[in-house]
Amino acid sequence: MGRLGNTLPIVAFGAGRVVVRRCWRGGRISFHSPAVVVADDDRGLLLWQPADVSIWRLMTPDGRTHHDGTLDELGPMELTERPWVGGPLLLFHPADGSPWSVWFFHDEHSGEFTGWYVNLEDPYRRWDDGGLAGIDTADHALDVLVAPDRSWRWKDEDELAAKTGNADYWDAAGAAEIRANGEAVVELVEAGKFPFDGTWCDLRPAPSWRVSPGLLAGWDRPRTV
Structure with a gap:
């Protein structure tokens, strides 16, 4: 348990809670997406992002992004705001502070x-913050x-x-x-080690894993440092 700034004491996020994942660059939120907590334990934080959610990303008027x-x-x-495609x-998100996350992709139909x-x-x-919780990171x-x-x-x-x-x-x-961080993950991949060992590949969402439309109150709070 810890305390960050004026936030409430940090404890594990409860299963079923909606949280937000925010990426930052240049002191601004560059990407924002909501997700449902599946588990939060000694392995790490596991989130589910439904197919029909809206995401928010920094874009120019002509549609260019940070890519x-x-x-x-x-x-x-x-x-x-943009619909999630796919x-x-x-x-x-590993609990050990590894500088990566692993996204499990699923077919949008099956x-x-x-x-x-x-x-x-x-x-x-x-x-x-009580009413809303989430995680902050920066893309590499x-x-x-x-x-x-x-x-x-x-x-x-x-x-x-x-x-x-x-x-x-x-x-x-x-x-x-x-790149070295990526090479370290590739070693896990090639060895078939967790989380690339089949864990969660057959996981299916519970009907309650839903996200309400729109930005949630408190989405733009300062970055956690």
């Missing part, structure tokens, strides 16, 4: 598991796509390179560390 350039290159951006997600997505990111920090551009047979490939290597050296992102040493 298309650095914040200074893109110019004015606003947090913009099937539901199970998101696992609900069958279709593969893992390793999102390299800052270790998450949690917060709980580079990702790993993993098929059900555990074959894998890198994603967005060019984005990692393009943002290296920018003040809002990381330097060359930071980029090397991000």
